[in-house]
Structure formats: C-alpha cells, structure tokens
Amino acid sequence: MRRRQKPPLPKRHGLDPARLRLPEDGTWSTIRDHLVQRLPRVAPGRIDELLAGGGIVDLDGPIAPDAPYVPGGAVWFHRDLPQEKPVPFDLVVVHRDETLLVVDKPHFLATIPRGAHILETALVRLRRDLDLPDLIPAHRLDRATAGLLLFVIDPARRGAYQTMFQRRRVHKEYQAIAPFDPALGLPRTLRSRIIKEKHVLAAQEVPGEPNAETEVDLLEHRDGRGRYRLRPHTGRTHQLRLHMNSLGIPILGDDFYPELTDKPVDDYTRPLQLLATTLEFTDPVTHEPRRFETTRTLRAWSDYEGWVNGTESSSDSG
Numbered sequence: 181m182r183r184r185q186k187p188p189l190p191k192r193h194g195l196d197p198a199r200l201r202l203p204e205d206g207t208w209s210t211i212r213d214h215l216v217q218r219l220p221r222v223a224p225g226r227i228d229e230l231l232a233g234g235g236i237v238d239l240d241g242p243i244a245p246d247a248p249y250v251p252g253g254a255v256w257f258h259r260d261l262p263q264e265k266p267v268p269f270d271l272v273v274v275h276r277d278e279t280l281l282v283v284d285k286p287h288f289l290a291t292i293p294r295g296a297h298i299l300e301t302a303l304v305r306l307r308r309d310l311d312l313p314d315l316i317p318a319h320r321l322d323r324a325t326a327g328l329l330l331f332v333i334d335p336a337r338r339g340a341y342q343t344m345f346q347r348r349r350v351h352k353e354y355q356a357i358a359p360f361d362p363a364l365g366l367p368r369t370l371r372s373r374i375i376k377e378k379h380v381l382a383a384q385e386v387p388g389e390p391n392a393e394t395e396v397d398l399l400e401h402r403d404g405r406g407r408y409r410l411r412p413h414t415g416r417t418h419q420l421r422l423h424m425n426s427l428g429i430p431i432l433g434d435d436f437y438p439e440l441t442d443k444p445v446d447d448y449t450r451p452l453q454l455l456a457t458t459l460e461f462t463d464p465v466t467h468e469p470r471r472f473e474t475t476r477t478l479r480a481w482s483d484y485e486g487w488v489n490g491t492e493s494s495s496d497s498g
Contacts, residue, residue, distance in 0.1 A: 188237050189256050193299055194307030197256040208249040211236075215255075222260075230257055265446045267300045272475055274328065279465065280341070281306065281315065281331040282472045287451035291320040291329060296445070302329060319345040322418070324435070327354070327456025327474050340464040345415075351460040353411055354420060355399070357453035357480040358429040360406035367397035370426065376417040382436050383418040385426060392416040394423045405432070407481050420454060432480045432487075449490030453480045 189197040200218065208214040212231060216224050229235075234242035236257040243255060269286035276282075283302065290297040293304060307315050318330045318341040332338040344350055371390040376383040395411040406429070410420050418437070424430055425437040432453040435441045455478050460471040480487040 187256050188239055188241070189258065191307075191313050192258045193261070194304045194313065195258070195293065195298070197258050199254055199256050202250055202253040202255065204252045206249055206251050210245075211243055211247050211249055211255060212245060214249055226260070261298050262296050264296065264298065264300045268448065271302060271305060274472055274475060276333075279332065279334045279337055281310070281312070281333055282459070283329050283331070284475050285321055285326055285329050285456075286476075287324060287326045288448055290323040291317055297323065303331075306331065316342075318342050319350075319415075321456055324433075324452040325354075325454045325456060326451070326476055327454075328459050328472055329456075330459060330472075337465055344461060344464050348413065348415075349461060349464075351411075351458070352456065353409060353458035355455050355457050355478060356408045356410055356420065356424060356431045357478050358406055358408060358424055358431050360398075360401040360404055361427075361429055364398075364427060364429070366408075367395060370394050370396060370423045372423070372426065374416040374419055374422060382440055383416070383422060385422055392419045392423070394420060396423065396427065403484070405480065405484070407478075421452075450487060451479070453478045453487075 187197050187199065191197075200215075202211070202214060206214060208217070212227060215222075215227050215236070219227065227236075228245065231243060231245040236243050236255055238250075238253060238255050267286070267289045269288065271286065271289070272284040274282040274284055283306065285291070285302050289305075290301045291303060293301050298304065303315065303317060307313055312333055314335045315331050315333060316335070316338050318332055318338070321327060321329055330341065332341050371393045372385045373388040373390050374383050374392045375386055391414060393413040395413070397409045397411075399407045399409050401407070408424070408429075410424075412419055421431055421434055421437050425434070430437050433450045434452055435443045455474060455476055457474045458471070460469075462468070463470050
C-alpha cells in the first residue's frame, strides 16, 4: 500500500496543512499564477502575502513569489480559518488508555472540522488540549447530538476500530425526549429508506428498499413527555430523528424535523434532546469486551422548565 507523504509543514491548531498537486499538463508561468486560478475564493493579495511570508512550501521549503511552475509537483499551506464563536461547553473524558479515548461530547460541538466549524470541533479541541496530534475519530455524531464518541490514539490501530463501526459490530444506544403518545405500540422496529442529497440540509425518507433500521422503546413518561431508548442497527444521516418524526413524536429541540427552522448557529438554547448513551463492543485488538456509558443527562427530562426557558447552560451534562 502506498504510504501517505508526510507534509513539510507542521500541524497548526491540530490541523494538517492543505496539499495541492500541480497538474502535469499545467502551462502556467509561475506557481503563483496557478494558485490564483486554482483558489478563486482566496484573494490574490492574500496569496501574495502567504508567498512573501514563506507560508506556501514544497518539499524543499518556502516557495518564492516568482517560483516557476513545476508540472506534477505539490505545494502545502495552511488555509485561513473562518471566524468562529466559542462553543461554551466542555468535552468530558470518559476513558483513556494507550489506544483509545472515549469522550462525552456536548450538544453544538461538531465531531470533525467541516465548513464553518473548524477549531470549535471535538477533534481539534482534543488534539490541542490533550497533545494528541494523531488522534482520529472512529465514528461521528451530529453536531446537535450529545454523548459518547470514540477516538483512536494509536495511528497503527485506527483501521481496526473504524472498520468495527463500518461493519456494525458496535452496540449503540441513545436516549431521546419526545412527546408521549399513549396510542403508539412500543417497543417497535422501524425500517425505511433514507437518502441525504449533497448540499441539502435535511435527509428524507423515500420509497424503496429499506437501508435504515431503528428499535424504539419507551422507558417512562410524565407530563406529556416520554423518555425513549433508541437502538440503531444502521447509521444513516439523521436516522433517529427521522424515525422518531415518522412516529409522530419528533425529538424535542429538533430544528430539522418535522420542519426546518432558521436557528442561528450560536443559539445554544433548547438543544436537541438526543444523547448517545452506550457504546459496547468486542475490542478488535485485545478481543476483550468493552462497554462505555455516558455521564450526561437530557435536560428536558431532568429540568424541563429550564430547557423550555432556554437558558444557555449545558445542563445536558454530568
């Protein structure tokens, strides 16, 4: 297997530099000319600043502003980061050993860098705060969902754990708070076909062969609300949220289902009441049983009035 080339720039904020390969058939006079065309969202003046400051490099070091184009070569640089407001909630370390790190993620914190969320993500925070530059997630949680996330510390073993999730060899449980409907017969298993189109925020259920399966059970109910246990057997985008909505009991705080609402990204009131509570599996390296449980609770169950009033404290935590 071909080994990945080590970047000539160090990580910054826990992030690898961007790598751009220079096309073999390029006819540009200079590397700068190519970058101006290749990176239309970056102002030419900013590219000039990076070149002048040694911020764009190849394997031999910083590239001069007038460096000639090299077909088939490659350059590295750190992209400018978007302006982000801090997510004012903490990650809780549940378990750490030489190979694995398990954390309890708060609501509103994305798992990995994407789009407008770069520094304010679980991966970047953990790489930086715990000095674990090679940390990688074995799976993901939606930004809106709180709960257990498993990361791999040892790069040589990441494949074994990521494959374990891909092959559905992990028993996962969630809890959700949603309206109580006494007419619903629970427990039950829901099966449907879910698709998620690129650049469309919400997923949808469509006719066809099912590709998503969820067990739903009612744990208890009071005051018109239910506390539900959800066991997904597949991992489609927004699967649990869609299946709860299809039962007519959308999860409290859901800004996507049944209706997409325009909630500001830094509005931390009334988080989605969905929590990843349990991860259980046979360790693919040690072959020992592993079980991890959340330290968090869902606020709409433990403090409904506080959740309704929308105070910005993360009481969905231990």
